[in-house]
Amino acid sequence: MDPTTKxxxxxxxxxxxxxxxxxxxxxxxARKLAKSDFQVVLIDRNNYHQFQPLFYQVAMSGLExxxxxxxxxxxxxxxxxxxxxxxxxxxxxxxxxxxxxxLGHCNYDHLIxxxxxxxxxxxxxxxxxxxxxxxxxxxxxxxxxSILDDYEDALTTPSYQDRQELxxxxxxxxxxxxxxxxxxxxxxxxxxxxxxxxxxxxxxxFDIYLVQSGDVxxxxxxxxxxxxxxxxxxxxGVKVILNNRVTDFDGRLVTLKDGRTIPSQKVIWxxxxxxxxxxGLPEEAITHGNRLAVDRHNRVAGTDCxxxxxxxxxxEEPDFPEGHPQVAQVAIQMGEHLAKNLRYRHLRGEVWExxxxxxxxxxxxxxxxxxxxxxxKPEFHFGGILAWLVWLLVHLFAILGTRNKIFVFLNWLYNYxxxxxxxxxxxxxxxxxxxxxx
Amino acid sequence: MDPTTKxxxxxxxxxxxxxxxxxxxxxxxARKLAKSDFQVVLIDRNNYHQFQPLFYQVAMSGLExxxxxxxxxxxxxxxxxxxxxxxxxxxxxxxxxxxxxxLGHCNYDHLIxxxxxxxxxxxxxxxxxxxxxxxxxxxxxxxxxSILDDYEDALTTPSYQDRQELxxxxxxxxxxxxxxxxxxxxxxxxxxxxxxxxxxxxxxxFDIYLVQSGDVxxxxxxxxxxxxxxxxxxxxGVKVILNNRVTDFDGRLVTLKDGRTIPSQKVIWxxxxxxxxxxGLPEEAITHGNRLAVDRHNRVAGTDCxxxxxxxxxxEEPDFPEGHPQVAQVAIQMGEHLAKNLRYRHLRGEVWExxxxxxxxxxxxxxxxxxxxxxxKPEFHFGGILAWLVWLLVHLFAILGTRNKIFVFLNWLYNYxxxxxxxxxxxxxxxxxxxxxx
Numbered sequence: 014m015d016p017t018t019k020x021x022x023x024x025x026x027x028x029x030x031x032x033x034x035x036x037x038x039x040x041x042x043a044r045k046l047a048k049s050d051f052q053v054v055l056i057d058r059n060n061y062h063q064f065q066p067l068f069y070q071v072a073m074s075g076l077e078x079x080x081x082x083x084x085x086x087x088x089x090x091x092x093x094x095x096x097x098x099x100x101x102x103x104x105x106x107x108x109x110x111x112x113x114x115x116l117g118h119c120n121y122d123h124l125i126x127x128x129x130x131x132x133x134x135x136x137x138x139x140x141x142x143x144x145x146x147x148x149x150x151x152x153x154x155x156x157x158x159s160i161l162d163d164y165e166d167a168l169t170t171p172s173y174q175d176r177q178e179l180x181x182x183x184x185x186x187x188x189x190x191x192x193x194x195x196x197x198x199x200x201x202x203x204x205x206x207x208x209x210x211x212x213x214x215x216x217x218x219f220d221i222y223l224v225q226s227g228d229v230x231x232x233x234x235x236x237x238x239x240x241x242x243x244x245x246x247x248x249x250g251v252k253v254i255l256n257n258r259v260t261d262f263d264g265r266l267v268t269l270k271d272g273r274t275i276p277s278q279k280v281i282w283x284x285x286x287x288x289x290x291x292x293g294l295p296e297e298a299i300t301h302g303n304r305l306a307v308d309r310h311n312r313v314a315g316t317d318c319x320x321x322x323x324x325x326x327x328x329e330e331p332d333f334p335e336g337h338p339q340v341a342q343v344a345i346q347m348g349e350h351l352a353k354n355l356r357y358r359h360l361r362g363e364v365w366e367x368x369x370x371x372x373x374x375x376x377x378x379x380x381x382x383x384x385x386x387x388x389x390k391p392e393f394h395f396g397g398i399l400a401w402l403v404w405l406l407v408h409l410f411a412i413l414g415t416r417n418k419i420f421v422f423l424n425w426l427y428n429y430x431x432x433x434x435x436x437x438x439x440x441x442x443x444x445x446x447x448x449x450x451x
Numbered sequence: 452m453d454p455t456t457k458x459x460x461x462x463x464x465x466x467x468x469x470x471x472x473x474x475x476x477x478x479x480x481a482r483k484l485a486k487s488d489f490q491v492v493l494i495d496r497n498n499y500h501q502f503q504p505l506f507y508q509v510a511m512s513g514l515e516x517x518x519x520x521x522x523x524x525x526x527x528x529x530x531x532x533x534x535x536x537x538x539x540x541x542x543x544x545x546x547x548x549x550x551x552x553x554l555g556h557c558n559y560d561h562l563i564x565x566x567x568x569x570x571x572x573x574x575x576x577x578x579x580x581x582x583x584x585x586x587x588x589x590x591x592x593x594x595x596x597s598i599l600d601d602y603e604d605a606l607t608t609p610s611y612q613d614r615q616e617l618x619x620x621x622x623x624x625x626x627x628x629x630x631x632x633x634x635x636x637x638x639x640x641x642x643x644x645x646x647x648x649x650x651x652x653x654x655x656x657f658d659i660y661l662v663q664s665g666d667v668x669x670x671x672x673x674x675x676x677x678x679x680x681x682x683x684x685x686x687x688g689v690k691v692i693l694n695n696r697v698t699d700f701d702g703r704l705v706t707l708k709d710g711r712t713i714p715s716q717k718v719i720w721x722x723x724x725x726x727x728x729x730x731g732l733p734e735e736a737i738t739h740g741n742r743l744a745v746d747r748h749n750r751v752a753g754t755d756c757x758x759x760x761x762x763x764x765x766x767e768e769p770d771f772p773e774g775h776p777q778v779a780q781v782a783i784q785m786g787e788h789l790a791k792n793l794r795y796r797h798l799r800g801e802v803w804e805x806x807x808x809x810x811x812x813x814x815x816x817x818x819x820x821x822x823x824x825x826x827x828k829p830e831f832h833f834g835g836i837l838a839w840l841v842w843l844l845v846h847l848f849a850i851l852g853t854r855n856k857i858f859v860f861l862n863w864l865y866n867y868x869x870x871x872x873x874x875x876x877x878x879x880x881x882x883x884x885x886x887x888x889x
Contacts, residue, residue: 021607023650060599061876079515084875086647093649099603099877116607151881158880161498165537169459169554209524211531212461416865420858427854437522438499439537441880442596443589 018117022096027052030355031112031121033102033291035062035085037341038323039127041348047092049356054121056114058101060084063150064412066341067421069190071153072160073197074436075428078150080420083413102128105293107316112291123318123355126294126305127348130286130324130339133302143264144282147190158439159279164206167213177276180219183267185259186283187225188232189377192242194281195223196380199249204381209437222275223253226284230255231377231385233338238377238385241396245379259284286339288325300327301336309367311351322347330369337370341411346370378404381429456555460534465490468793469550469559471540471729473500473523475779476761477565479786485530487794492557494550496539498522501588502850504779505859507628509591510598511635512874513866516588518858521851540566543731545754550729561756561793564732564743565786568724568762568777571740581702582720585628596877597717606650615714618657621705623697624721625663626670627815630680632719633661634818637687647875660713661691664722668693669815669823671776676815676823679834683817697722724777726763738765739774747805749789760785768807775808779849784808816842819867 022029028051032039035057046053064081071078089095100114105124112119132146145156160182167179182198184191198221206215213219223230223246229239230246230253246253254269259280261268267275288304295315300306304327305313311320311328323344327336337343347368354365378384384400387393405425412418460467466489470477473495484491502519509516527533538552543562550557570584583594598620605617620636622629636659644653651657661668661684667677668684668691684691692707697718699706705713726742733753738744742765743751749758749766761782765774775781785806792803816822822838825831843863850856 021609059877060603061878077515077517078878079874079876082876082878084647086875090646096650098607145882149881151879154878155880155882165498168536171459208528209522212534419861423857423861436517437524438517438520439497440499440516440520440592441589442593443587444583444593 020098020100020114020117020119022052022054022119025052027094028122029054029120030123030125031056031119032125032127033057033112034127034129034323034325035059036065036127036129036323036344038129038344038348039125040085040088041345042125042127042322042352043089043095045349045352046356047089047095049094049352050360051123051355052094052096054096054098054119055085055089056098056100056102056112056119057085058099060086060097060099062088062413065148066189066408066411068147068150068153069194069197071150072147072156072194073201074157074161074438075197076421076424077436078154080417080424081412082150083417088413102291105291105319107293107295107319110318121318123320123359125351126291126313126319126321126325127323127344128289128291128325129344130302130304131289132282133285133287134282135285140259140262140280140282143262144185144280146282147194148286156281158441161437161439163279164210164213168210173218174276176213176218178265178278180213180215181222181275181277181279182220183222183224183259183275183277183280184283185224185280186285187223187227187230187253187255188283189375190283191223191225191281192230192246192377192379194283195221195246195251195253196249196378196383199246199251200380202250205437220275221251222277223251224257224259224269225253225255226258228256234375234377234385235387235392235394237394238387238396242377242379242385245383245385245396249380286324288327290321290325294319302327302339304336309369310354310365311347311368320351322351328368330367333370338375340375342373343370376400376404376407458536458538458552458555458557460490460492460557463490465532466560467492467558468561468563469494469557470563470565471495471550472565472567472761472763473497474503474565474567474761474782476567476782476786477563478523478526479783480563480565480760480790481527481533483787483790484794485527485533487532487790488798489561489793490532490534492534492536492559493523493527494536494538494540494552494557495523496537497587498524498535498537500526500851503586504627504846504849506585506588506591507632507635509588510585510594510632511639512595512599512876513635514859514862515874516592518855518862519850520588521855526851540729543729543757545731545733545757548756559756561758563789564729564751564757564759564763565761565782566727566729566763567782568740568742569727570720571723571725572720573723578697578700578718578720581700582623582718584720585632586724594719596879599875599877601717602644602648602651606648611656612714614651614656616703616716618651618653619660619713619715619717620658621660621662621697621713621715621718622721623662623718624723625661625665625668625691625693626721627813628721629661629663629719630668630684630815630817632721633659633684633689633691634687634816634821637684637689638818640688643875659689660715661689662695662697662707663691663693664696666694672813672815672823673825673832675832676825676834680815680817680823683821683823683834687818724762726765728759728763732757740765740777742774747807748792748803749785749806758789760789766806768805771808776813778813780811781808814838814842814845 061082104113134141163179305321324339374388376386384404386400499520508514542551572579601617743759762777812826814824822842824838
């Protein structure tokens with residue numbers, strides 16, 4: 014597109030806030046500004062908000078993508094100051110206060126960078142090309158299709174060694190994503206796959222590996238919860254490999270740092286994330302983990318009227334001298350806080366308030382009816398079925414939309430009773446010539 | 452794959468029935484043989500059965516694909532004589548009684564061709580390349596994504612003429628698919644789009660055209676029902692063009708036989724189907740509409756132990772001297788009948804019974820709370836809300852699986868109350884680098 018084209022937006026006397034990214038932080042900010050005296054433009058490459066904590070259930074055929082994503086337009090129906098544009102922001106010109114997108118350019122008075130984080134391969138191009146990430150609902154769906162495709166292929170693979178590559182799965186990274194995925198995969202192996210694939214020797218042949226570089230899983234949680242989660246995973250049959258790293262993967266064989274090898278075609282990379290700042294922001298603002306250094310008002314270092322929130326932001330505060338954890342709660346609180354600063358303090362010319370994170374705790378679920386929960390104040394840890402019920406409730410309430418809540422709840426209930434979801438479908442949108450109806 | 456590779460199936464003393472295609476006919480046959488004294492192999496290019504009558508609701512964001520498809524493996528859990536293979540059958544060698552697939556070859560004692568029908572472009576390669584078909588759930592999903600993508604693009608298209616191409620939709624074919632799609636699109640235009648896209652002039656600018664070559668729509672139905680359906684569509688604002696045909700389409704402009712032109716980038720082709728016989732079947736068996744001529748036992752002309760059922764089969768019987776309509780009921784009844792002939796008469800050496808079709812009637816729905824129903828015996832036609840309720844019930848009961856029934860019912864209920872589904876999502880499985888969470 015001609016770079017002189019202007020993105021189609023009405024002229025307005027209001028100051029324009031452009032939010033790039035509609036994840037937890039960007040969406041919270043947009044909602045809080047939806048009835049304010051700003052013109053708000055939300056730009057995202059998708060037309061929906063994604064509920065990241067449940068991606069792993071989409072990958073494991075436990076939920077449909079539509080149950081955990083929500084279309085922006087529906088959310089902002091009737092908000093006359095809100096404009097939604099589906100585009101990828103390719104560049105920002107900070108002196109002209111202008112963004113570039115394939116739809117044209119767009120000026121801003123205030124720019125909010127809420128672009129989040131993407132999978133970090135630490136510069137290893139081969140791992141980037143050959144392993145599977147899970148940082149979007151599209152990637153989760155791709156992973157689901159890959160897993161199911163490989164089980165189908167295993168049926169017609171007579172050699173034991175070749176079959177191992179298809180049915181063994183290696184998960185790299187012992188954070189919440191890796192642990193929840195491993196637990197869920199282990200449940201599927203026990204309860205679903207033997208019934209779906211009676212021709213395969215599921216219990217004997219299917220292995221799930223979880224490789225973690227440190228000596229604990231769920232590093233950010235309490236020692237007690239980490240240990241409990243490890244025990245849960247091992248009870249479920251997951252082979253947890255601690256203090257090790259994947260050093261090489263050629264698409265068929267995984268090599269670990271200690272020289273051990275695992276034959277597998279599917280390596281799920283959940284070993285780290287890096288911030289995704291918009292190209293054009295000042296180099297000096299980019300800091301730890303490719304994040305943007307921000308002050309306590311979320312202002313990006315060395316810029317004017319540009320703010321970063323959520324996973325892409327790096328803010329130090331007395332209680333978090335090495336920055337905040339990259340979790341939904343931080344993003345949501347930053348979005349809400351910045352909205353207040355813009356709406357009440359900026360528009361009235363008052364002094365902005367500094368952000369401080371209120372840690373409400375963390376949790377992870379490990380398969381069916383097991384989870385671990387840490388509450389910080391007062392410090393309290395618990396696990397087992399009670400933790401699992403707390404996990405269910407918290408996630409159910411956090412999902413956007415009544416319909417989604419009902420559908421997720423029914424799916425979980427159905428799954429809990431039946432051990433056996435009927436979503437093991439390999440569906441890809443296709444333009445033509447794909448019929449097989451009899 | 453090496454053509455000498457044999458598809459991995461256990462040796463058995465039972466006769467092997469290979470069913471190609473798990474649509475309405477193939478699936479019914481497979482279910483009836485699932486506990487019989489045959490080894491049954493079901494080969495389909497997908498791992499799920501598709502409920503074709505509701506594809507249009509997937510395309511219109513009214514239902515999720517997963518609600519109207521059902522995984523074969525789940526359906527046949529615990530059936531030890533059933534084997535499911537996901538593959539495309541590329542050729543049949545009738546003398547060797549052998550099928551070729553990318554997974555290897557497969558011998559059969561009895562071959563059932565239940566491959567159905569695909570979109571018929573009547574040899575027009577340009578229309579095949581540029582129009583959108585809707586004969587699978589993947590195609591319906593692609594259509595949904597295209598429609599939503601184009602509305603997004605319309606927002607940033609300042610020229611009225613260019614915008615017309617993006618928002619106007621031309622449906623070709625006045626059969627049930629075209630009519631139901633047009634009705635559903637008209638409801639979306641009235642109730643949903645103005646709220647989602649307040650920046651666009653939906654009522655003034657968005658047009659839905661239905662082009663039908665004959666002088667009635669729903670040709671197979673009674674004259675009364677056809678007329679009623681036409682009136683319903685026109686009340687909903689659909690521009691129905693009768694006695695006309697699309698003669699040219701260059702991707703941006705549709706030209707009709709009478710010289711009229713319509714600017715549109717989206718032409719949905721629902722104008723006809725053709726049978727999809729397996730390559731290698733005798734030429735002389737291929738007849739009207741690329742279907743396979745079969746006798747009253749569904750035996751394909753000029754072959755031995757090869758049977759065709761459903762849309763791909765062409766059978767004449769006294770009440771249907773020009774063959775049966777290509778509808779689900781015929782396929783289901785043929786599948787059930789052939790299963791009985793194989794299971795009871797063939798295995799016991801008895802004389803086979805001839806098939807005869809029991810027409811239970813036909814129906815079509817046009818938007819919200821309107822439908823037409825024809826009952827043949829005793830002849831009876833009705834429309835309106837009662838017909839719509841009958842339509843809902845019949846389709847709900849026909850969908851496989853309790854979970855699917857519940858989810859479709861809840862979606863319909865939610866839609867009926869809210870006029871406003873939250874499934875307007877553009878989701879595509881993607882391997883990597885697709886994050887935009889904030």
